[in-house]
Amino acid sequence: MTSALIADALTKRYGRRTALSDCTLDVPAGHVVGLVGPNGAGKSTLLQLACGLLDPTAGRIEVLGERPVSGSPRVGFVAQDTPVYPNLTVAEHLRMGAHLNTGWDAGLAERRIAQVGLDPAQKAGKLSGGQRAQLALTVAAAKRPELLLLDEPVAALDPLARRNFLQSLMELTAEQGMSIVMSSHLVADLERVCDYLIVLVASRVRVAGDVDELLAGHHRLVGARRDRADLGAGRAVVEQRHTDVQSTLVVRSTAPIDDPYWQVNRMDLEDIVLAYMSEGQR
Amino acid sequence: MIEFHLDSRSGVAPYMQLIQQVRHALRLGLLHEGDKLPTVKEVVGQVAINPNTVSKAYRELEYEGLVAARPGLGTFVTRSLGSDSLGKHEPLRRGLEGWLSEAREAGLDDESIEALFLSTFRAFSEARA
Numbered sequence: 001m002t003s004a005l006i007a008d009a010l011t012k013r014y015g016r017r018t019a020l021s022d023c024t025l026d027v028p029a030g031h032v033v034g035l036v037g038p039n040g041a042g043k044s045t046l047l048q049l050a051c052g053l054l055d056p057t058a059g060r061i062e063v064l065g066e067r068p069v070s071g072s073p074r075v076g077f078v079a080q081d082t083p084v085y086p087n088l089t090v091a092e093h094l095r096m097g098a099h100l101n102t103g104w105d106a107g108l109a110e111r112r113i114a115q116v117g118l119d120p121a122q123k124a125g126k127l128s129g130g131q132r133a134q135l136a137l138t139v140a141a142a143k144r145p146e147l148l149l150l151d152e153p154v155a156a157l158d159p160l161a162r163r164n165f166l167q168s169l170m171e172l173t174a175e176q177g178m179s180i181v182m183s184s185h186l187v188a189d190l191e192r193v194c195d196y197l198i199v200l201v202a203s204r205v206r207v208a209g210d211v212d213e214l215l216a217g218h219h220r221l222v223g224a225r226r227d228r229a230d231l232g233a234g235r236a237v238v239e240q241r242h243t244d245v246q247s248t249l250v251v252r253s254t255a256p257i258d259d260p261y262w263q264v265n266r267m268d269l270e271d272i273v274l275a276y277m278s279e280g281q282r
Numbered sequence: 283m284i285e286f287h288l289d290s291r292s293g294v295a296p297y298m299q300l301i302q303q304v305r306h307a308l309r310l311g312l313l314h315e316g317d318k319l320p321t322v323k324e325v326v327g328q329v330a331i332n333p334n335t336v337s338k339a340y341r342e343l344e345y346e347g348l349v350a351a352r353p354g355l356g357t358f359v360t361r362s363l364g365s366d367s368l369g370k371h372e373p374l375r376r377g378l379e380g381w382l383s384e385a386r387e388a389g390l391d392d393e394s395i396e397a398l399f400l401s402t403f404r405a406f407s408e409a410r411a
Binding site for chain 1: 290405408
């Protein structure tokens, strides 16, 4: 399978501050990839490096098999807070998009604007947060990119606008088959829309993989206290907590755990992400 | 045409929820042979889920022989799930009720019974998977 994004020991420093250090990743194409991690983990930096807005300080990044170039027609980018030009109308945004992008799909842009109920004559500064996000998504998607990068696109939206945005994004994915990498703190949303997840903590990739495999491969084990739990080969302890009488482990294992010593519970994606995030903080 | 919904708290994988909803609709007679399922694009536009999730569910249903994809046309129901399985429910329910009263006599409370049933059911399904 081809890769949408490859990072190899990728590092970005601003003066003395390190935003991303030694990040190594291989994101397969054809997926909707969720990028999660605490604030300051390097998510935005990674996305900006991927669309060529930033240059790496060290290491290598490759997007769709090439070094990222800002303004590439193959890569779309929706920055945090979905920026638009407040003094331009919706129609002017589309005209500008058509002017700046050779592969502009005017039909798609107009269809989407009508579908989400945007008034072409409206100034973008007068749009609601949800409408602004829809406009930014339309402009990015009408470029017909092979890869669309979105930096926390739904963070500022109310639940209904968020759902509408994700519906639109998934329709576009189904229609055009583009790869998507989106960062978000809303793991419950990511669980629906993403089929691949990357957990980035302190600029390191804690876990990356197919969402169904992550869900099937993580278990919460609860039992009487055991200081050194021997779980056997192929089982890794992600997180452990102990009280004086009880041990609670989060375990990654491809095979089911049938040890009667433990009560084995399923985990949802949010539990898994939290386990990696809290362990990564230590 | 049926409409899908997703319960994010059920702990059941989204693709499996879609499969269960199709099977359920077939059992209830909401879907019949020849009926069309919503397209992948329609489903994702409605429930905001990953298109691959829908494709995976449809592939699985196809593998089970319940639906068939006709290129360019959509996915159609090829078989109904007869209500014959409903007829088997009654004796099974009586068996389960017998088991439940045994468990109660053995001193298990509701929570212990539920936990025992769920852990056994899970182990059983995983062993068969």
